[in-house]
Amino acid sequence: MSQPTDDLIARLTGNLAPVKRLTPPLWRAAGLAALATLFLTLLVAVRGLRPDIAIKIADPSFLTAVGAAWLTGVTATMAALEISLPDRSQTWIWLPAPAALLWVWGVGWGCLAHWVTILEARPVEESSVRCLTTLVAGSIPLALVLWKSLGRAKPLRRSATAWLAAVAVAAFADAAHLLCHVVEATVFVLLMNLGVAAVSIIVLGGIGGRVLPRAG
Amino acid sequence: MTARESDWSALMCRAQDGDGAAYAALLGEVVPWLRALAWKAGTQPDDIEDAVQDILLTLHDVRHTFDPARPFAPWLQAIARHRLIDRLRRQGRRQAREIPIEEEHETFPAPETNSHEVAGDARRLQAAVAALPEGQRQAVELLRMKELSLKEAAARSGQSETALKVALHRAIKRLRSLLDGR
Numbered sequence: 001m002s003q004p005t006d007d008l009i010a011r012l013t014g015n016l017a018p019v020k021r022l023t024p025p026l027w028r029a030a031g032l033a034a035l036a037t038l039f040l041t042l043l044v045a046v047r048g049l050r051p052d053i054a055i056k057i058a059d060p061s062f063l064t065a066v067g068a069a070w071l072t073g074v075t076a077t078m079a080a081l082e083i084s085l086p087d088r089s090q091t092w093i094w095l096p097a098p099a100a101l102l103w104v105w106g107v108g109w110g111c112l113a114h115w116v117t118i119l120e121a122r123p124v125e126e127s128s129v130r131c132l133t134t135l136v137a138g139s140i141p142l143a144l145v146l147w148k149s150l151g152r153a154k155p156l157r158r159s160a161t162a163w164l165a166a167v168a169v170a171a172f173a174d175a176a177h178l179l180c181h182v183v184e185a186t187v188f189v190l191l192m193n194l195g196v197a198a199v200s201i202i203v204l205g206g207i208g209g210r211v212l213p214r215a216g
Numbered sequence: 217m218t219a220r221e222s223d224w225s226a227l228m229c230r231a232q233d234g235d236g237a238a239y240a241a242l243l244g245e246v247v248p249w250l251r252a253l254a255w256k257a258g259t260q261p262d263d264i265e266d267a268v269q270d271i272l273l274t275l276h277d278v279r280h281t282f283d284p285a286r287p288f289a290p291w292l293q294a295i296a297r298h299r300l301i302d303r304l305r306r307q308g309r310r311q312a313r314e315i316p317i318e319e320e321h322e323t324f325p326a327p328e329t330n331s332h333e334v335a336g337d338a339r340r341l342q343a344a345v346a347a348l349p350e351g352q353r354q355a356v357e358l359l360r361m362k363e364l365s366l367k368e369a370a371a372r373s374g375q376s377e378t379a380l381k382v383a384l385h386r387a388i389k390r391l392r393s394l395l396d397g398r
Contacts, residue, residue: 008269009243012276018234019280085281086298087291154278156298 022153025081025088032081032149033074036142036168040176043138047130047180062178065106069175071099076168077146083164084155093160096167103171107178131181138173139200147212154213162212166204173200225288232279243272250296257300263307271299344394345387352387355380 022028056062076096082088146165155161224242231239247268254267274295282291345356358369359380366377373380 005247005265005269005272008272009240009247012272013236013240013243016231016234016236016239019232021232021283022281024283085283086278086294087286153281156274156278156295 022085025085026078028149029074029078029081032077032146035145036073036077036172037070039141040138040172043134043176044179047134047176049179050181053179061106063106064102066175066178068099068102068106069171069178072096072103072171073168073175075099076164076171080146080150080161080164080168081153083157084150084153084161086156090157090160093164096164096171100167100171103174131177134177134180135173135200138176139169139204142172143169143204151213158212158214162204162206163201166201169204170198170200224292225284228279228282228288229284232282232284243275246292247272250292253293253296254300257297258304259300263303267300267303270303271296274299340395341391344391347394348387348390351375351379351383352390355383356387356391359384 050056079092079095082092082095083090143165146169150161150165224245227238227242227245231242250268250271251264254264254271255261259267275292278295282288345353348356354373354375355369358364358373359366364372366380369375369380370377375383
């Protein structure tokens, strides 16, 4: 063995401190999903349910959109925690894809099915700021908790981990948003739900990869 | 899981608990394996030791992510693969934007640093060897440049060992006279 490598090993192994092993990722994902659900429930309670919730609850596309958004959040959290570990399969990145497709389909189908009633509805400007604040208030604390948890693994695949975490945050926040706000114009529905989610993903995913601690 | 991997897993568990001796034993055992991995990944020979040390530092930094319920070798291999790919990417980026300094770019004042003169001598020697008669040129190439034994050179050239010796002697004499006449 060459001298510098010997020296390095001596340096790394001298006065070695014990380390706390990471809890298996699926346990951590379950904890984070529970925390996110609790937080979003509180957010919805503070903001109040949308006024037409009684009608919406009978609409399959609405239920699909909310359920799929939440499921996208859960599966993206699981995938991000798995991918953050060195030896886990790259195929974990596809875990949130089915739920994400269902989420996009639910929001899009809702717009299409109610095209006529949406066109006759009231102007949307009055609620747009509240919508955005709900999304931001939902996203930032979730992002901080998730990044803190992911950072403990010092992921080697930092970009993939950050992008999945960004998808999780955007999906959870949109689930709360769908329950709180009535957004009445088709384009605006897409913009508020999927557009803001896309912006969140791009911003959080782009910045997040740099923010996560680097190993080595 | 092989016996070796099982040992490595046990050593890593003890390392996670703070056992420095177990950790040193483990790192000592994995180093040759990491060198082989680096070599297979296309790392330049003079860069292999740096690559191994890079992997060891990363392993140390993420040692808390090792799950004793899972095998050690794939975990280490994944870390090594990530680090080696990172290094190859960095190397590729560096090569794309940097031009290596050739000997003729060096213009240091000390005469020994102006090594292009040495390169010039090498070129003159090559030209002189090329100008030798066929038998003599072959003797120089096989016995001096390729450093073959007399027996190997004889087998390859089809000349006898004595003929090769004579040809080499004449070639050196001729080269001396050619190069000394500069």
